[in-house]
Structure formats: C-alpha cells, structure tokens
Amino acid sequence: MIKIEKLHKSYPIGKDSLHVLKGIDLHIKEGEFVSIMGSSGSGKSTLLNIVGLLDVHDEGNYFLNGQLIKDMNEKKAALLRNKFLGFIFQSFNLISYKTALENVALPLYYKGISRKERLKTALDYLEKVGLKEWAEHLPNELSGGQKQRVAIARALVTKPKVVLADEPTGALDSTTTDSVMDLLKDINDEGMTVFVITHEEEVAEQTKRVVRLKDGLIISDEITAVGKSKAV
Amino acid sequence: MFDLDRWREIFQSINKNRLRSVMSGFTVAFAILLFTLLFGIVSGLSNTFKGAFVDDAQNAMFVRVWKTSKPYKGLQTGRRIQLKNKDYNYVTDEYASKIQYQSARIYKNFSIKYKNEASNYSITAVNPDHQFLEKTIIEEGRYLNERDLNEASKVIVIGRLIKKDLFGERPALGKRVNVNGSSYLIIGIFSDDGGDNEERKAYIPLTTAQKMYGNNDYVSQIALGYNPNLSLTEAVTFGNRLERDLRSKLNIHPDDQSALSVRNMAEANKGIGQFMGILYAIVIIVGSGTLVAGIIGISNIMIFVIKERTKEFGIRKALGAKPASIVAMVVQESVLITTLAGYLGLSLGTYILSLIGDSLEENYFIKDPSVSPGIVIGATVVLILSGLIAGYVPAKKAANIKPIEALRAD
Numbered sequence: 250m251i252k253i254e255k256l257h258k259s260y261p262i263g264k265d266s267l268h269v270l271k272g273i274d275l276h277i278k279e280g281e282f283v284s285i286m287g288s289s290g291s292g293k294s295t296l297l298n299i300v301g302l303l304d305v306h307d308e309g310n311y312f313l314n315g316q317l318i319k320d321m322n323e324k325k326a327a328l329l330r331n332k333f334l335g336f337i338f339q340s341f342n343l344i345s346y347k348t349a350l351e352n353v354a355l356p357l358y359y360k361g362i363s364r365k366e367r368l369k370t371a372l373d374y375l376e377k378v379g380l381k382e383w384a385e386h387l388p389n390e391l392s393g394g395q396k397q398r399v400a401i402a403r404a405l406v407t408k409p410k411v412v413l414a415d416e417p418t419g420a421l422d423s424t425t426t427d428s429v430m431d432l433l434k435d436i437n438d439e440g441m442t443v444f445v446i447t448h449e450e451e452v453a454e455q456t457k458r459v460v461r462l463k464d465g466l467i468i469s470d471e472i473t474a475v476g477k478s479k480a481v
Numbered sequence: 482m483f484d485l486d487r488w489r490e491i492f493q494s495i496n497k498n499r500l501r502s503v504m505s506g507f508t509v510a511f512a513i514l515l516f517t518l519l520f521g522i523v524s525g526l527s528n529t530f531k532g533a534f535v536d537d538a539q540n541a542m543f544v545r546v547w548k549t550s551k552p553y554k555g556l557q558t559g560r561r562i563q564l565k566n567k568d569y570n571y572v573t574d575e576y577a578s579k580i581q582y583q584s585a586r587i588y589k590n591f592s593i594k595y596k597n598e599a600s601n602y603s604i605t606a607v608n609p610d611h612q613f614l615e616k617t618i619i620e621e622g623r624y625l626n627e628r629d630l631n632e633a634s635k636v637i638v639i640g641r642l643i644k645k646d647l648f649g650e651r652p653a654l655g656k657r658v659n660v661n662g663s664s665y666l667i668i669g670i671f672s673d674d675g676g677d678n679e680e681r682k683a684y685i686p687l688t689t690a691q692k693m694y695g696n697n698d699y700v701s702q703i704a705l706g707y708n709p710n711l712s713l714t715e716a717v718t719f720g721n722r723l724e725r726d727l728r729s730k731l732n733i734h735p736d737d738q739s740a741l742s743v744r745n746m747a748e749a750n751k752g753i754g755q756f757m758g759i760l761y762a763i764v765i766i767v768g769s770g771t772l773v774a775g776i777i778g779i780s781n782i783m784i785f786v787i788k789e790r791t792k793e794f795g796i797r798k799a800l801g802a803k804p805a806s807i808v809a810m811v812v813q814e815s816v817l818i819t820t821l822a823g824y825l826g827l828s829l830g831t832y833i834l835s836l837i838g839d840s841l842e843e844n845y846f847i848k849d850p851s852v853s854p855g856i857v858i859g860a861t862v863v864l865i866l867s868g869l870i871a872g873y874v875p876a877k878k879a880a881n882i883k884p885i886e887a888l889r890a891d
C-alpha cells in the first residue's frame with residue numbers, strides 16, 4: 250500500500266537547510282495498523298505529511314497504492330488524497346463555521362456526490378462515532394474528544410484505503426483516548442490501513458506494528474503483542 | 482456554469498462571516514454611491530445650462546440696432562439706426578448659403594379685444610421662418626405662411642395664454658379679434674417652452690404690420706438661424722462678419738456695439754460647451770479616483786480575507802479540494818459581494834438623487850440630477866472586474882501553497 254525507499258527531506262532554514270529525514274525505508278501493506286514513535290523533532294510528522302501528499306520529499310521513491318509519487322501537481326495530489334487518504338490531526342482542523350454534519354460531509358462534496366446522499370452518509374458516520382445527536386452543532390460547541398470523533402468520521406466518510414493520524418489522542422484525556430483508539434481499531438478491522446503517530450506507549454501498544462524514529466532514521470520496527478496475537 | 486453546491490458553500494461562507502462580507506461590500510457600495518452622486522450632480526448642472534437656452538433655436542442669431550455711441554465719418558453720436566427691408570434682403574441674399582431660417586421682426590404693443598375682454602399684448606410681426614427661430618409650438622390651426630405675407634392678410638397667431646385670457650375654455654380658432662381697431666382672423670394658437678411671457682405674445686405677418694402701422698419698410702430686428710452644417714467656430718465667424726458688414730453698410734463705426742450688434746447663440750453654445758467640457762473632465766478625474774480607491778479597497782480586503790482563510794483552504798485541500806475549486810469559490814464570492822454591493826450603492830445613489838430632484842435648482846443650478854444607466858453599469862462592471870481580479874490573484878496564490886503550510890497558518 251505504502252512503499253518508501255531511501256526517502257530524504259530537508260527544510261531550508263535561512264541559507265542553511267535542516268536535514269530531517271535521512272533515508273527512510275518503510276513498507277506498509279494493506280490492512281496494517283502501524284504506529285510511529287520517536288522523540289520530538291525526530292521527523293514523525295514530516296514523514297506522515299509526505300505519505301499524506303501534504304508535503305513533498307526531496308530524494309528517494311514513494312509509491313502509494315503502487316503509483317510512483319513524483320512531480321505531483323496540486324490537482325493530482327488533491328484527487329489522490331480524496332480517493333485514498335483520510336486525515337486525523339492533533340488539532341482536529343474542523344471548519345469552524347460548519348456544523349459537525351457539514352464538516353463530515355465536506356470530503357464527499359469534493360468527490361462530487363449529491364447533497365442528499367452526502368448528508369445521509371455523513372450522518373451514518375456520525376452515528377458510527379456516537380455523535381448522531383450532535384450533528385447540528387458547531388465545532389466550538391463540542392468537547393475535544395467529540396471534535397476528534399467528528400474528525401475521524403470525516404476521515405472515514407470517503408472510505409479511504411489509508412487513514413493517517415498525527416497524534417490523534419495528543420489533546421485528549423485517557424478515557425477519550427481509549428474511545429478514539431477503539432474507533433481506529435474498528436476501522437482497521439474493517440480492512441483499512443491505519444498509520445498513527447503517537448507519543449504514548451499505551452497507544453502504540455494497541456497497534457499491530459511500532460516503528461521508532463530517531464534523528465530522521467528508523468531505529469526499530471517491531472510487531473506488537475497485539476499484532477502477533479492477531480496474526481496467529 | 483451554475484453549480485448549486487458551490488453557491489451553497491458561498492452563501493454559507495458569506496452568511497457565517499458577515500462582518501468580513503459587509504466590510505468588503507461596504508467599500509464597493511460606497512465607491513459606487515459617490516460615483517452615482519457625482520455624475521448625477523454634474524448631469525443636473527448640465528441640465529440647467531441646457532434648459533437655460535430652450536426658448537430660442539440653438540442656431541439663432543439676432544441683428545439688433547439702437548443709437549450710435551461713436552462718431553463716424555462726420556456723423557454724430559446718438560444717431561438712431563433703422564433697419565429696413567433692403568437690409569433684410571441684403572443679408573438674406575448675400576449670406577444665403579450660411580442661413581437656414583430667416584425672419585424680420587417688428588415689435589408692437591397693441592390691445593387685443595374679443596367681445597368684452599380686452600388686454601394689451603406684445604405683438605410681433607414676422608416672416609414664416611420665425612416659427613422655427615422662436616421654437617413656437619403650434620397647438621391648434623397653423624402658423625403664418627408665405628401667402629399671408631404676400632397678401633398682407635389680417636391674420637393673427639395668438640399664444641396659449643392670450644387665448645385663455647380672452648376666450649377661457651371657449652374655442653378661439655377661426656374667431657375674429659380686434660387688434661388696435663382692426664379685425665384679425667385667428668389662424669393659430671401656440672405654446673412656447675420659454676415661459677409664460679412667451680405665451681402672452683401674438684404674431685402677425687410682417688407685411689401687414691408695415692402696411693397698416695406706418696406704411697413704411699422699417700424692420701426692428703433681423704432674426705436668422707445659421708446653417709446647422711457650420712461648426713461653432715464657423716458660426717461665430719459668420720456672426721462677426723455679418724456685424725462688421727452691416728456696420729459698414731449703415732455707416733456705423735466698426736466697433737459701435739450700441740448702434741448695431743449681432744447676438745449669436747453660437748457664442749453662448751461655445752461657452753457652455755467649454756464649461757461642460759471642463760466639468761466632465763473634473764468628473765472623470767474625480768470619478769476614476771473614486772473607482773481606483775474602491776478597487777484598492779477591495780484588493781486589500783480580499784488579501785486580508787484570503788490570509789484569514791488560508792488554514793481553511795489547507796483543510797479543504799487535505800480533504801480533496803482542487804486548487805481550481807478554491808479559486809473559483811473565492812472569486813465567485815468576491816464577485817457576488819461586489820455586484821450586490823455595487824447594486825446597493827447604485828440604488829441608494831439614485832434614490833438620493835431622486836430625493837434631491839429639483840430642490841437644488843434655485844440656489845445651486847442643479848436640475849433633475851440623474852445618471853445615465855450606461856455610466857453606472859460601466860462603473861459597476863469595472864468594480865466587478867476588479868473584484869474578480871482582486872479575488873483571483875491572492876486566491877490563486879493561496880490555493881497553490883502546499884497544504885501542510887496552509888494548515889500550519891493561523
């Protein structure tokens with residue numbers, strides 16, 4: 250599903266440049282549930298953004314669903330994002346003037362689906378994350394956990410092949426963290442590939458594979474206990 | 482291209498961000514309002530000046546004589562100048578190619594009497610062309626014709642108000658009135674845009690007046706309409722030449738304005754033309770200044786608006802929005818706001834102008850101020866186009882920044 254070879258990424262800082270990813274090799278197959286860990290500044294978000302086509306890499310190869318990602322213009326990237334990818338951000342990134350339901354329905358608008366069907370599907374997904382009653386509320390009327398569940402519903406509504414989550418539980422307490430993780434597990438059980446960044450060992454433990462980054466390199470890549478038990 | 486979903490997105494964005502929308506709309510509405518008022522007031526001024534000259538034909542010229550004020554060739558000052566038929570004939574023959582209408586005038590003041598009603602009126606004896614020189618409008622019957630002149634008929638064309646004075650609501654056409662003791666047949670009744678005075682006048686054939694009152698060939702004034710093919714400058718030259726020519730013919734000092742003068746509408750027209758030219762030049766400068774200010778205003782607001790929305794655009798792109806759809810959304814929103822606001826400014830301006838109406842005519846010479854729709858539509862189109870460009874340039878830029886950078890924006 251995701252295949253990365255010798256990936257490099259630097260950020261220009263004034264005249265110098267900061268080498269963030271220094272040759273990453275990573276292969277994630279369809280249906281995997283992978284977490285990335287690593288200290289702050291190790292390049293986790295950078296990697297996820299490149300995988301999510303929100304940013305571009307400098308060197309190396311990246312294949313998404315078998316397609317080489319190279320010289321991608323914004324239009325093509327938008328199409329691929331809409332078709333294959335769902336995003337969950339630490340800061341939710343809901344549109345503040347749209348209701349929960351409208352936020353969830355928005356990716357379907359860019360897919361060209363009719364309004365009636367959009368709203369119906371969006372409501373189904375809100376129900377799935379347990380927020381059907383909150384459909385008409387604006388984001389600032391929701392708690393952090395509720396917002397993140399709306400964001401998850403929005404990431405899922407297009408039935409993406411890969412869900413990318415950058416510290417989805419970073420802003421949540423332990424109870425809401427558990428409910429979000431349960432949702433991600435359900436998604437994965439339905440066959441979606443889930444790729445999640447986290448700082449919390451308890452979160453990583455619930456995924457099937459943990460990749461650890463340090464200074465722009467992968468230092469370990471292990472199947473978790475959960476992963477082993479599921480594999481059997 | 483009508484995309485209902487896109488419009489729904491735009492209406493929501495406008496509705497949920499009212500302050501922002503009102504701000505950008507206000508600039509446009511204000512610019513168009515100022516523009517409308519400015520043009521309205523100038524057109525009001527222009528109406529006043531045009532209206533001041535409706536009494537006579539635009540191409541009228543009048544040869545007037547009085548007493549000499551300068552000695553000339555041994556002749557004394559204070560000599561009374563008298564025009565005669567031969568002078569009239571000389572002018573109309575000599576300058577035939579430069580003349581469209583021609584008429585001599587003799588002024589009389591007589592009582593006109595019908596049954597028991599009688600009153601004094603100014604009566605002018607004229608040639609048939611005089612109708613066009615004075616812009617007399619025939620309401621009933623007809624004006625004087627060549628046959629009346631040839632036969633020196635005792636016929637009279639009376640003003641609408643004379644008819645009202647003497648006949649009231651009763652018919653007057655075909656009736657006979659007594660003018661200074663002799664009986665005249667009313668052949669026509671006229672009105673005149675020059676005001677009430679002009680409608681308390683009566684016209685009789687020139688020849689009749691010469692025969693009945695003095696039995697001479699005297700003429701009080703010569704009225705001409707210069708050939709409309711002449712340019713204003715040519716017409717002014719013609720007037721000056723005619724003036725010099727007649728002065729020399731009548732032994733008048735070449736500069737004796739009092740003895741003989743030609744009043745030429747061409748000169749007045751030229752003056753008005755220049756004045757209006759300057760006025761319109763000012764309006765164009767001030768008007769385009771207003772528009773430019775409006776354009777700069779919209780551009781600034783759009784830059785601000787798009788900056789504010791960069792993060793939203795990033796989110797939309799992460800969800801699969803193509804750059805073009807973001808640009809189209811912003812531009813459509815900007816055009817919608819400018820159009821509505823422009824229309825609002827225009828309506829408000831037109832409404833204010835209609836309230837002003839003729840109330841400023843007395844003191845400020847502004848009569849019936851209004852704007853031609855063409856000019857306002859033009860101005861609105863300019864603003865819409867600038868709204869389009871003002872929206873397009875920054876939106877295009879915003880839509881092309883990497884989504885990750887857009888998402889990081891705050």
Ligand SMILES: Nc1ncnc2c1ncn2[C@@H]1O[C@H](COP(=O)(O)OP(=O)(O)OP(=O)(O)O)[C@@H](O)[C@H]1O
Nearest residue numbers: 260261262267269288289290291292293294295296
């Ligand atoms: N746009 C940017 N311009 C310059 N430097 C950047 C930019 N984005 C990230 N960096 C730098 O790149 C390095 C890696 O950043 P990244 O966000 O990938 O780290 P991270 O592993 O996600 O850290 P955290 O756990 O704190 O989120 C950091 O040193 C950061 O300062």
Ligand SMILES: [Mg+2]
Nearest residue numbers: 293294295415
């Ligand atoms: Mg990060």
